[in-house]
Amino acid sequence: MDTLDLELLRTLAAIDAQGSFAAAAVHLGRTQSAITHQMQRLEAQIGHALFEKQGRGKRLTAHGTRLLGYARQMLAIHDEALRHLRHRPVAGMVRIGAPHDVADTLLPQVLRDIAARFPGMRIDVHVGRSPFLMESLRNAELDMAISNREDPQCEGFALRASPTVWLCGAGYVHDAARPVPLIVADGPSVFRRLACEALDAAGIAWTPRHLCTSLAGIRAALRAGLGVTARGVEQLDAGLRVLGAGDGMPPLPDLAYRLCVRRGVASRSTRQVFESLRARGG
Missing domain, CATH: 1.10.10.10 (Winged helix-like DNA-binding domain superfamily/Winged helix DNA-binding domain)
Incomplete structure (x- = not known):
């Protein structure tokens, strides 16, 4: 035949x-x-x-x-x-970190995508503050990290841009004639830097009212009506509200959240997961 x-x-x-x-x-x-x-x-x-x-x-x-x-x-x-x-199924474990700000919003979608495309891959999730997550990534303690920071030792792609807003408690009374009482993170923080730079550029007086070691502490201080903070819009809920130009507050820039890996040294399985997510657009 x-x-x-x-x-x-x-x-x-x-x-x-x-x-x-x-x-x-x-x-x-x-x-x-x-x-x-x-x-x-x-x-x-x-x-x-x-x-x-x-x-x-x-x-x-x-x-x-x-x-x-x-x-x-x-x-x-x-x-x-x-x-x-x-096709050889990708197996093993990928350690992924995400900041508290997007742990309930952006991280779940990334985890769903990994689980759907690589069912044999175990996922170890770490949630913490972005600068410390990036340090863990550089030190090979994490394989991938979601971050709003650029790092020359890492490569990444944008997952989503998030508006940054001024947040305060629902019952907070803002007095534009007095220095803005800032509630900020203790230590390195991109939101702390953006808040201070925006207020200084607009010539608005401010004072560091409260320093908090975690996002949970910042949210508690806001709900208590102790002051104002700059944060991603994801943090807005029924207990908080946004201050804007009508309240005398200056605009804040959007922040891009990126999925990052160490440049040139990611493992084969990590690279496959990363490239798959990048090809999809995150």
Whole structure:
């Protein structure tokens, strides 16, 4: 029983896709005479002419058009079979960190994507403050981290941009004539820096009313009506409200949250997970 040669069928499909024997030869890295010889062999297998002259070029005959349809189906099944049979499931563990600010919003989607695409991968989740997470990433204590910080030792891609707003308690009474009582994180904080820079640029007096070691402490101080903070809009809930231009507060920039890995030293499994998420757009 005769068997169709898949290589010849792939050349037939390339001729149709590229528009000519010459273009198919370039695409496949062969000479035009080799392409012609392949089609002669395929015609011999079929027992019918596959091409007929059309001006200076050639076009498919009725038999050629019919065979092209079969060729595309056969090649698609062949290529799909190879992809599935050669695929090696990614297994192991990926350690991912995320800041408190997006642990309830952005992190779950990333975890869902990893679990759906890599069911054999175990996920170890760390939630903490962004500067410390990035330090852990640089020290190889984490494989990936969601962060609103840029780091020359790491590469990453944007997951989402988040508006930064001025937050206060629902019952807080703002007095624009007095220095703004800031509630800020103790230690390095991008939100603390943005708040101070925005107030200084606008010539608005402020005072560090309360320093907190965690986001939970900041939210508690806000609900108690102790002052104002700059934070991502994700933190807004029924117990908080936003201060804006009508309250005399200056605008704040958006922050981009990125998924990061160590530059050039990520493990094979981490790299596959990272590239898969990057190709999807996060």
